[in-house]
Amino acid sequence: MAKVLVTGGAGFIGFFLTQQLLNRGDQVVGIDNLNDYYDPQLKHDRLAELAEHSHAANYRFIELDLADRRGIETLFAEQQFDVVVNLGAQAGVRYSIDNPHAYVDSNLVGFVNILEGCRHSKVKHLVYASSSSVYGMNTKQPFSTDDRVDFPISLYAATKKSNELMAHTYSHLYGIPTTGLRFFTVYGPFGRPDMAYFKFTKAILEGKAIDVYNNGEMQRDFTYIDDIVEGVIRVMDRIPEPQVSEITNAKAPYKVYNIGNHQPVTLRRFITSIEDACGKKAKENLLPMQAGDVPITYADVDDLIADTGFKPSTSIEEGIGKFVEWYRQYYK
Template sequence: MKVLVTGAAGFIGAHVTRALLERGDSVVGVDNINDYYDPKLKYDRLGWIDGHPNTHLFRFFKLDVADQQGMSELFANEQFDKVIHLAAQAGVRYSIENPHAYISANVVGFMNILEGCRHNAVAHLVYASSSSVYGANEAMPFSVEHNVDHPISLYAATKKANEAMAHTYSHLYNLPTTGLRFFTVYGPWGRPDMAPIKFTKAIMAEETIQVYNYGNHRRDFTYIDDIVAGVVHTLDHTATANTQWQAQAPDPASSKAPWRVYNIGAQTPVHLLTFIETLEKALGKVANKELLPMQPGDVQDTYADVEALVNDVGYRPKVGIEKGVEAFVKWYKEYHSQHLSLVQ
C-alpha cells in the first residue's frame, strides 16, 4: 500500500512509519517540525527512520496539515491508498496557554485531511483521538460506549470534534474512518514534555520532579509498541457500517456509516507514584519529589476498556509496565550518551 503518515517526525508517527516500512508499505511522511519542543529530536527521529533497510520506500515532506493548498496538492499528486493522521498540537496544559494553536492544527488541519481523503478515493482514514475525550466522566474503565460530551480541556474538545467531523464525512461521502483513543503513550523516542522523559531527566540530574495531584493520579500507561501494533492492525481492518445500529438507541462507537472509534490502552491503570517507583528501579536512583495539587484540565484517572478493539480488530495490548519502562530507560541512556538536546 501507499500510506500517508502525518506527524511522521513525532513520537508515535516515527514508530508507525518504521512499522509500515518493515512490512514493505510505501510511506509518505509529513510534519511541520514546529518548536513545541526541541526540533532536533524530531530530526533525529527522521534519521532513525532513514536508518531502516526499507528507507527507499519512504519520502518526507515538511508541511503543515493546516496548509490547505499544500495538503490538497499533496493528496492530488500522491494518490494514497490509506491515511494515518497523527499530526496534532498535543498537550493538555499547553492548550490552556495557547488555545489558537489547537484550532489551527487539530481542527483546520483535520478538515484538510478529510477533504484530501474525500476527493482522492482514500480507502480508509485512521486518526489519533485521545483518552482525554472522556473528560468529566468518572465511570471506570472508560468504554467507547460511554458519553463523551463533557471535555475539560480544549485539547480534548478538539479531539472530540475530530470524531464528530469524521462521522460527518463517513455519513456524507461513505469515507471509512476509524478514531483511536490513545491512553498515556510512553517509550523510546517519546515526547520530552511528557512525564517519563521529564521525570527521567530530573532523576538522573538529581533534580526535583513535580508530581501533580500528590501522586494520586492513575494512568493507563501504554507502551509504544502496543500503540503501533494497534494502529497498523486497525489500518488493515477498514471501518464498516454497523448494520444493527439504531437511531432510537444509538451506539456511540459505531454508526450506520463506516465510522468507528476504539480505545487503545494497556487496560492496567497504574498510580503515578508506582510508575515513578518503577522508573527509579530501572534507573537505579531515587527521585526527589515535590507533591503538588491537581492541574487545570487534568483528569483524575484513565483506564481503557479495549474489548471493542479486541473483538473487531483482533489486537490486545501486551507490554507490562516493568518491561516497558526498562526498554524506555535503556533507549534514554543510549540516546543521551550521543545526543544532549534533552538533558541540557
C-alpha cells in the first residue's frame, strides 16, 4: 500500500507501529541508533520479533542516527518514501536536565534532517511525535491544541515545541503535509524501562520500595500502546489540507492532535492497578514533586475524534494487567 519510514524503529512505539503497518501490507524501513539511554537488549529483542514477522519480507532495518546528515540524505535519496513517521527522539523529561546536548542532536538537528529529506524527496505526509509536555504548567484542563504552549518547563518539552514550529515552517514554505501528535504518557508491554509503570512493577515484584512523588496526587492521561498505534495509523491515512491561519495569512497543510485517553488517572490509582496485577502491595518512599514535572496532564481529543473517528479507550486496569503479564513472561 505504501512505503513508510519509521524512525525510532527499534523503540517502543516504533516497534508496535511497524507490526501493524506490516500486518496491513505496507513496506516499512525502520531506522534507529540503538543507543543505551535504556537497556539496548529490549531494542534488539523488538527487532528480532520484527525479523520473524509473517510479513518480514516487507521490512528492512538500518542502524542510523538522525543527526547523521549525510546518512539521512542518502537514505531518502535511495528509498523514496511515501510516508515518514518520525518517532526517533531523545526521550525523557528528567534526563534532559543533565544531558541537554543529546536532545539538541536528536530532536533538533535530527528533525531538520528529516524535514530536509521529506522536502527533497517529495514525501506525501510527515507524521511526527510531539508530546503533552509542551503544555508545561498550563492550568486550563483539559489541554487543547488551541491552547498557548509558549512556556515549556523542560528542554525536552522545548524541543518538541520546536518540532511543531519547524514542521509548520516546512509545510508553509514547501507544501509538505505534516501532522504532529502530542502523546500523553504512553505505556504497555515492551515499553521503556525508565517509565514509572515499568520501575514500579519491577520494584513491587522484587519487594523493593518505590518513589512516590507529590504524595501520589499527580494525575496523568495514561494512554495504552494499542490506542496510540491506532491513532497514528488513522492520522497517517488522513493527509492535512492546506489551511490559512486564523491569526496570520500563513497557509500550510499542517495539523497537530492530542492522543490521550482523555481520562486522567491519579498516581494513587495507577499504583493500585499495578499492585492488583502483581498481587503484592507496594512499599513507598513519599517525595516532593521533581523539577520539570507537572501536576496533571489531560487531553482534549475532540479534533482527533472528529477527523478520524477514533478515540483511545483502554482503561488503566486493563492496560497495566497486560503489561504485568508481559513483564512476568519476559523477565521470567
